[in-house]
Amino acid sequence: MQEQNEGCPGPEDGFYRQMLLLNGLRIPEEWRAEVARYFCISWRMARQLQACPMDLRDEPAPVFRA
Amino acid sequence: MREVSAVEMARKVRAGEWPAEEVLECFLGHIHRSDPAINAFTRITEDRARRQAREVDRKIRAGEDPGVLAGVPFAVKNLFDLRGEITVAGATVTREDPPAERDATIVGRLQDAGAVLLGALNMGEFAYDFTGENIHYGPSRNPHDLSRMTGGSSGGSGAAVAGGLVPLALGSDTNGSIRVPASLCGVFGLKPTFGRLSRKGCYPFCPSLDHVGPLARTVRDLALSYDVMQGHDPGDPVCSARDPEQVFPQLDRGCADLRIAVAGGYFRERGTEAALAAVRAVAAELEVRDEAEIPGVPEARAAAYLITNAESASLHLERLRHRAGEYDPDVRDRLLAGSLLPSDWLFRAQRFRAEFQKAVYRVFERFDVLLAPATPMSAPPIGQRQMVLDGETMPVRPHLGLYTQPLSFVGLPVVVVPVRADGALPIGVQVVAAPWKEMDALRVAAVLEEKGFRSTVPQQWRDADDFRGN
Numbered sequence: 001m002q003e004q005n006e007g008c009p010g011p012e013d014g015f016y017r018q019m020l021l022l023n024g025l026r027i028p029e030e031w032r033a034e035v036a037r038y039f040c041i042s043w044r045m046a047r048q049l050q051a052c053p054m055d056l057r058d059e060p061a062p063v064f065r066a
Numbered sequence: 067m068r069e070v071s072a073v074e075m076a077r078k079v080r081a082g083e084w085p086a087e088e089v090l091e092c093f094l095g096h097i098h099r100s101d102p103a104i105n106a107f108t109r110i111t112e113d114r115a116r117r118q119a120r121e122v123d124r125k126i127r128a129g130e131d132p133g134v135l136a137g138v139p140f141a142v143k144n145l146f147d148l149r150g151e152i153t154v155a156g157a158t159v160t161r162e163d164p165p166a167e168r169d170a171t172i173v174g175r176l177q178d179a180g181a182v183l184l185g186a187l188n189m190g191e192f193a194y195d196f197t198g199e200n201i202h203y204g205p206s207r208n209p210h211d212l213s214r215m216t217g218g219s220s221g222g223s224g225a226a227v228a229g230g231l232v233p234l235a236l237g238s239d240t241n242g243s244i245r246v247p248a249s250l251c252g253v254f255g256l257k258p259t260f261g262r263l264s265r266k267g268c269y270p271f272c273p274s275l276d277h278v279g280p281l282a283r284t285v286r287d288l289a290l291s292y293d294v295m296q297g298h299d300p301g302d303p304v305c306s307a308r309d310p311e312q313v314f315p316q317l318d319r320g321c322a323d324l325r326i327a328v329a330g331g332y333f334r335e336r337g338t339e340a341a342l343a344a345v346r347a348v349a350a351e352l353e354v355r356d357e358a359e360i361p362g363v364p365e366a367r368a369a370a371y372l373i374t375n376a377e378s379a380s381l382h383l384e385r386l387r388h389r390a391g392e393y394d395p396d397v398r399d400r401l402l403a404g405s406l407l408p409s410d411w412l413f414r415a416q417r418f419r420a421e422f423q424k425a426v427y428r429v430f431e432r433f434d435v436l437l438a439p440a441t442p443m444s445a446p447p448i449g450q451r452q453m454v455l456d457g458e459t460m461p462v463r464p465h466l467g468l469y470t471q472p473l474s475f476v477g478l479p480v481v482v483v484p485v486r487a488d489g490a491l492p493i494g495v496q497v498v499a500a501p502w503k504e505m506d507a508l509r510v511a512a513v514l515e516e517k518g519f520r521s522t523v524p525q526q527w528r529d530a531d532d533f534r535g536n
Binding site: 015016019020023024025027031034035036037038039041042045046048049050052054056 | 362364365367368369371372375383386387390395398399400402403404405406407408410411414415417418421461464
């Protein structure tokens, strides 16, 4: 959870701008650093998950049902 | 009058010893005196409460059954629909929404059992919060130390119960929002199995992870209210069709037949000494010597984080396009970040849910109940942005629930038990049971309460003129 964000896309990257455009969102300059910080937390979480082997053919089952 | 449990209060009301109207006025008086400091309530529904209390008293005079929670005051996180009230869900962008046409299902069930609704409680905006802070309505304040956080997002619920404003409150828990405030405010909290209690009439946060449940100062109050709220509701697509399992009558069974272990690995890392000592104290009282490690807990937390971020962002996308400036900046920035997540991250997270579920089942083949810290620390000061755990600096808001998030990810039932060392702020321990085994967790909590792990209202919120003994 330490701030190790090397490789994480930031507000200046094309990916960022395109996703915002596709979603119809505008982010003022003064919000961008915090949005980027939270995005990087998700990015680190995703990297952790992608490193975990799993069978992607499995059903993404719901949680416990009666 | 305010010192007795909800169970005892209902007994006295049902016996005609305490009129429900008198009980209500006692609590309303305390709320008007104390809530300006605690800031748990965002709306007090006095007229409605007086009508309900009068009806309870009328039934008793007429010889009708007023219900098992007759005259017990309760309040609900302000994401629960209350007929005729706007469901603000901790936000101001919702203030022009139409008033709710009917009460949320579980609010209605408590009222049908005779409980008296006192109002709506403060919360983190749209439940995306572990702190209890709210930029629009102000932070709910911890009754044990008003400069400290209540925890969130059901911060008003934790504060109202801890400060003796109500004996019973409802909260919601997506990643820990009942359990974190229960821990920081020193009260009992129950997050039932995913799908056990109806969420119909609750403002959603992340529907594939949202739960609802009660907070109270005794295990019996938790159990009785839980029993009343159980039952299938076709209005909630994930609400189970299982028969309700009445827990309250089973609480005296003890827990000698249950196989209990301390959760190891991830749950022993990052916590402060207070958090780890709380688990040790509970384990010692129960004479627990076994340790169980669930594989994949860090990944489970990561997956829950991603699902929450993506689902909540999708829920709010339309409003964010036009009214983002009206959101709490801390919530807004997380939602905006969530709108950027690639689909693979979300689908991988949902698939991992199935993997982790299997791993959890394997652990519960060996044990019935696990013990784990509820929060990594006791209540931080209001306004604290960063915390240092095991030498790592991390933001408080997304990480205060690092022990709760992996467990709700697969919907496990959990009871938080308050622990208090001499002179220290309270901190909670999670008593975790297998799916649909709320009874096991509540039985263990009842034993712990008997052994002295209790929730007490701090002295400054007890008024001598309120006491009538019990």
